Amino acid sequence: MAHQITLISPSTLIAITGMRKKLGEISAAIGRVKLSSVSQQPHVNWNIQRHIPWFGFNNSSTYYYSYGKNNISSVVNVSDGGAVSLPHGWPLEKVSDDEKGSKMKGSSRFFTIGLVAAWYSSNIGVLLLNKYLLSNYGFKYPIFLTMCHMTACSLFSYVAIAWLKVVPMQTIRSRVQFFKISALSLIFCVSVVFGNVSLRYLPVSFNQAIGATTPFFTAIFAYIMTFKREAWLTYFTLVPVVTGVVIASGGEPSFHLFGFIVCVAATAARALKSVLQGILLSSEGEKLNSMNLLLYMAPMAVVFLLPATLIMEENVVGITLALARDDVKIIWYLLFNSALAYFVNLTNFLVTKHTSALTLQVLGNAKGAVAVVVSILIFRNPVSVTGMMGYALTVFGVILYSEAKKRTK
Structure with missing residues (x-):
């Protein structure tokens, strides 16, 4: 050729x-x-x-x-x-081989640092912008906001895979696989919508503290659905994870019961989706990388969210256009926020590809802590020493959990 x-x-x-x-x-x-x-x-x-x-x-x-x-x-x-x-x-x-290795290693290190910085920026950026829109700005339509995110993910995923060839396109091979992906998409919708709803009532710092309990729910769902038992040491490390959230809840000045329940539900749904993904798409013929999975899940999510938006957030499009006539920045906020939501998935995939699983876990834990600090600096939400100690205990428990999982493999 x-x-x-x-x-x-x-x-x-x-x-x-x-x-x-x-x-x-x-x-x-x-x-x-x-x-x-x-x-x-x-x-x-x-x-x-x-x-x-x-x-x-x-x-x-x-x-x-x-x-x-x-x-x-x-x-x-x-x-x-x-x-x-x-x-x-x-x-x-x-x-020389040494010179070649040092140059390659140096460029690879800078590339990885750039990816991690982009991943952190997009994750924290979309989280803070969601909080600003849903709470501070007064745009109280989390389902519509999630639908905007999924629409952007649908379009950008197709461009990245079909045109830019970021990853090879994988096809859905059967009707059964299609229904499996649809089920994952529905649970994914629930987790994202509930997470956005919780941001209306809770500060980002407390939202991240609850989100850090994902390993706890993952372990529970894995045991219920696959009867997979972990070592007792692994289960023991989950105690500080839950205890930390309990302490943080008691010391949270902005605690809101409904927001807390919804945020816990979002965290549980996120864990359920990861467990189901491992079960439903476990065969070699059905496995999809995260970018291709998003390519199919995002448009399905739009289909699920559209009727929910029309029923539960009546006339949201008209209200948004009316807001835009008074302040056109709302349109730019929504467009930028939606594009950033896709960039979160893209950078997460690239960081996963270019780092180890352990590095990703450590970076993920640190990302939550960075998001907490940045959100407190921006939104000036009150925090207590008890709340911060509780969050620190949760993160410590997650680190112990990751170490225990690694040792038992």
Whole structure:
């Protein structure tokens, strides 16, 4: 299969990978030249349009080049049968394995740090913006807000998978699998809607404290539905998780019973969804990565949420448009908030892909603590020492739970 590469300028760096002795078609700055084979000797020069040198290699290699007073440098990976375009006269020398490893490790570290920062920012951002809209701004329509999120997730998921090829598209293979995903989507809707409802009544700090009890509900549902028993040490670590929330509830100045119940229900639904996902999509033919699962769950969620919005939040579209006439910023808030909701899922997938499960757990626990601090600084909600001690105990229990799970595997 031919590869067509366009040379933007003589200084453009191009790496072409293909079958041995086949470069395919190369589009140079002026005209086209076809090369049918790569020389068996390295450092062979073809003068192609404006005398751009091409160096061919018959084995996979890594080369380092530098040139000029500014010490411009880069690392080039050349696959079997590939080629590299360099400005005329640039020297070429082999890079050592240590130098290659340090450069790759450095760039990978910065990339991972950037992903984690994006994940934190999007998670905390959508949480705080939900709180602002539903509580401070007075937009009291959590079901409609959730439907906006799911609509954005539907559109962006399709663009990311079908057009941008972030991950390969996986298809639904049977009617049974479709109904399984529908059930997961319904539970997912309940968890998100209830979580948004709770933000109307509870501060973000207390909402995060309750949300940290997800492992407790996961362990309960796993035992009820699969009869899977954990080690006694694992169950023992759940004691501080629950105790911490009890202490935090008693010391929460803004405690609201209905908000507390709804938030607990949202946390339980989130745990139930994760357990059911492991059960329903356990066979190799039915497993979907999180991005493809979102691609199918999000539009199903819109179908579930639309009638609920029309029935329970009557004339919400008209009210939103009326609000927009007085303050157009509400439209931008909703659009940005919805896009951010998708970005949460995208960055979560990428962080999961580029870090270990243990790292993800540690980052998740720290993320909740960061969200608590940021929300207190922004919304100035009153907190008590007892409440913060309770939340700290819950996070400590979650860390112990993660360690116990790791040891018993």
